[in-house]
Amino acid sequence: MAQRPFDFVIVGGGTAGCVLANRLTADPRIRVLVLEAGRPDYWWDLPIQLPIAMGMPVGNEHHDWLYESEPEPGLQSRRLHHPRGKGIGGSSSINGMIYQRGHRADFDRWAAECGTPEWDYAHCLPYFRRLENCLDERDDAYRGHGGPHTLSRGPADGPIFAAFLAAAEQAGHTVLPDLNGAEQEGFAPLDQGVRGGRRESAARAYLHPARRRRNLEVRSRVMVTRIHVDGGRAVGVRYRQGNDSESVVTAREIILCAGAIGTPQLLQVSGVGDADQLARLGVPVVDDLPGVGESLQDHLAVHLQHVCREPVSMAHVRRKVNWPGIVAEALLLGTGPGSRNPMQAGGFVRSTPDQSHPDLMFLLAPLAMHSSERSIPIGEHGYQMHVGVMRSSARGSVRITSPDPSQHPAIRLNFLTGAEDRQRWVDAIRIGRELLAQPAMERLNGGESLPGPEVRSDDEVVDWVARTARVGLHLACSARMGIDEGAVVDPTTLRVRGLDGLRIVDAAIIPSLTNANTYAPVLMLAEKAADMILGNTPLPPEDPATAPTSIAVGGPGTAGEPAEAEPATA
Structure with a gap:
C-alpha cells in the first residue's frame, strides 16, 4: 500500500529542524519528512560527540x-571563516554548547520590531522553560x-x-546565581548543553527520541536544490541525493530550517528575493522580496590571554599523550575535562553606564587555547578570556552569485563599520583588562600574552581587533520576521510574505541579534513555532518579575502531544 503524502517537508536537520521534527510528529496523524544535506551524527564520531573536542569539527569538510x-572592509579586508x-544537528553539533538566552530587553525589542507582543520576553519565557531540563537547582520561576x-x-x-569570580566582584560587578535567571548583568558559572559526558545537541535532545515514530522520515546527504512553487504556493522541493538526478517531493507545507546562510540561499535560487539581483543572474522571479539575504548579523570576538604563574590550569588537555585517558573518563564516567567546554564561567556587562542593558560578553577558560598571532605554547600554563561586543548597527548580506545551489553565496557582515563599534x-x-588585573588574579597573573603590552592606545586596540578578531558563530537575521518593507516573514504565522505553503523556522528569521549566543533563542523559537504551525493554544505569557505564575514545563504534553505518542526526552 502506498504511503499517504507528507504533511510537512522540513528542509534542514539542524537545531530548529530537530525541534520541529519531534514536536510535529508527536501527533501520529501528521507525516513529516526531514531532508538534511550533511551526514548523520554518528555516535562514534567523537569530534561532534565529545565536548572537549569542540574545535575539531570546525574546518573539517565532513x-x-x-x-x-x-x-571585510572593517577588518583589513580579511576573509573570515x-x-x-x-x-544532523546542524550547528548544534559543532558549537560551544554554551546556553545563553539573552537579555529580556532583546525579546521586548523583538516584539516592537514584529509589531506584536507575541515575541516579547513574557511570551518567550514559557517556551524557554518548556525546552529546558536543568539538572542543577535553579529558580523555578525562570527555569x-x-x-x-x-x-x-x-x-x-x-x-x-575562583580567582576570576572574586575579581569580578572586586571590579564592581555582581556574581549571580544564574545568568539565565532573573538578571543577566553580572558573572556566574555557565549553563552548557552536556549530558553524561557527551554533547547535548538538538539532534540528541529532540530528533533521536522521535526517530522510532512511523510518521517521521529522515534522509541525510540530500541536497535540496529548489523550492517548487505552483500558482503562488510552495508545493514541494527538488532535491539531489549523491550523483542521482533531481527528484521532487511534495507536501502540504514546506518549512525551511537551513539556517542564516542556507535559507536565504535556497530562497534566492528558487526565485524568491530581490528581483533585480535575481534577474542579473538569470533566475526567474517567483516572489520579489528585497529583504531576503539582507540584515545579516553576527557577533565579533577576540581572546585575551595571560600566562599563569602556578601550574593550576588545564594545560594538560593540550598534550596528546593525555587524550586517551581524558576521552575514556568522559565517555565511561561522564566526568573530567573531556566532558565539558573549558569556558565555564563568564558574564555580561555594559560598555558604558548609559547603555540600556549589557552589550559586552566575557567568558573564561582555565587554559590558553589556540588563538591568533602568538598563543601560549602547548604545555605551558595560562588562561584565556573570550571578549565579545554584542551590539552593533552594522548589517551584512547573503547573496547568491550563481543559480547553482552548490555554489556558496557571497557573505558580508561589515564588521567594525557600525557607528559605535x-x-x-x-x-x-x-x-576585560581591568577584570584580569584585579588583586584576586595577582597570584596567578604571569603577564598578558595577547594582545600584549605593546597594544595600549585606542588606535592600537582597534587595529589589533581588526587584525585578529573572529566571528562569534551566531549568524542570524537574513530573512527576518517583521512588519516593515524589508521583512521576509510574517511574525504571526512565520509564513514567507507573498507565498502560501512556505514557512521559515531558524535563526534567519530572528528580527535582531540578542546580546548572547543564539542557540537557546533558536530552540525557543522552534518550540514556539511548533505550536503556531499545529494551531495549538500558545503557552500563556508570564513575567515572574511582575506577576509570578506557574506553568507546566518540559513534558511533551505541553506541545499537544497525544498521551500514546513517544516522549520527547531521551
Whole structure:
C-alpha cells in the first residue's frame, strides 16, 4: 500500500529542524519528512560527540560547510571563516554548547520590531522553560525542569575560576546565581548543553527520541536544490541525493530550517528575493522580496590571554599523550575535562553606564587555547578570556552569485563599520583588562600574552581587533520576521510574505541579534513555532518579575502531544 503524502517537508536537520521534527510528529496523524544535506551524527564520531573536542569539527569538510566571507572592509579586508554545522544537528553539533538566552530587553525589542507582543520576553519565557531540563537547582520561576534539552551548569571549580569570580566582584560587578535567571548583568558559572559526558545537541535532545515514530522520515546527504512553487504556493522541493538526478517531493507545507546562510540561499535560487539581483543572474522571479539575504548579523570576538604563574590550569588537555585517558573518563564516567567546554564561567556587562542593558560578553577558560598571532605554547600554563561586543548597527548580506545551489553565496557582515563599534571595542578591551588585573588574579597573573603590552592606545586596540578578531558563530537575521518593507516573514504565522505553503523556522528569521549566543533563542523559537504551525493554544505569557505564575514545563504534553505518542526526552 502506498504511503499517504507528507504533511510537512522540513528542509534542514539542524537545531530548529530537530525541534520541529519531534514536536510535529508527536501527533501520529501528521507525516513529516526531514531532508538534511550533511551526514548523520554518528555516535562514534567523537569530534561532534565529545565536548572537549569542540574545535575539531570546525574546518573539517565532513562537519562544516566551510563558508568564507567576502573581504571585510572593517577588518583589513580579511576573509573570515564562518563555521556552520553540516550534518544532523546542524550547528548544534559543532558549537560551544554554551546556553545563553539573552537579555529580556532583546525579546521586548523583538516584539516592537514584529509589531506584536507575541515575541516579547513574557511570551518567550514559557517556551524557554518548556525546552529546558536543568539538572542543577535553579529558580523555578525562570527555569525549566523535565524538558527535552538537558542543561548542566559548569562546575567552574579550581583556583583560576575562583580567582576570576572574586575579581569580578572586586571590579564592581555582581556574581549571580544564574545568568539565565532573573538578571543577566553580572558573572556566574555557565549553563552548557552536556549530558553524561557527551554533547547535548538538538539532534540528541529532540530528533533521536522521535526517530522510532512511523510518521517521521529522515534522509541525510540530500541536497535540496529548489523550492517548487505552483500558482503562488510552495508545493514541494527538488532535491539531489549523491550523483542521482533531481527528484521532487511534495507536501502540504514546506518549512525551511537551513539556517542564516542556507535559507536565504535556497530562497534566492528558487526565485524568491530581490528581483533585480535575481534577474542579473538569470533566475526567474517567483516572489520579489528585497529583504531576503539582507540584515545579516553576527557577533565579533577576540581572546585575551595571560600566562599563569602556578601550574593550576588545564594545560594538560593540550598534550596528546593525555587524550586517551581524558576521552575514556568522559565517555565511561561522564566526568573530567573531556566532558565539558573549558569556558565555564563568564558574564555580561555594559560598555558604558548609559547603555540600556549589557552589550559586552566575557567568558573564561582555565587554559590558553589556540588563538591568533602568538598563543601560549602547548604545555605551558595560562588562561584565556573570550571578549565579545554584542551590539552593533552594522548589517551584512547573503547573496547568491550563481543559480547553482552548490555554489556558496557571497557573505558580508561589515564588521567594525557600525557607528559605535570602535568605541565599544576600546571599552571592551579596557574592561576585560581591568577584570584580569584585579588583586584576586595577582597570584596567578604571569603577564598578558595577547594582545600584549605593546597594544595600549585606542588606535592600537582597534587595529589589533581588526587584525585578529573572529566571528562569534551566531549568524542570524537574513530573512527576518517583521512588519516593515524589508521583512521576509510574517511574525504571526512565520509564513514567507507573498507565498502560501512556505514557512521559515531558524535563526534567519530572528528580527535582531540578542546580546548572547543564539542557540537557546533558536530552540525557543522552534518550540514556539511548533505550536503556531499545529494551531495549538500558545503557552500563556508570564513575567515572574511582575506577576509570578506557574506553568507546566518540559513534558511533551505541553506541545499537544497525544498521551500514546513517544516522549520527547531521551
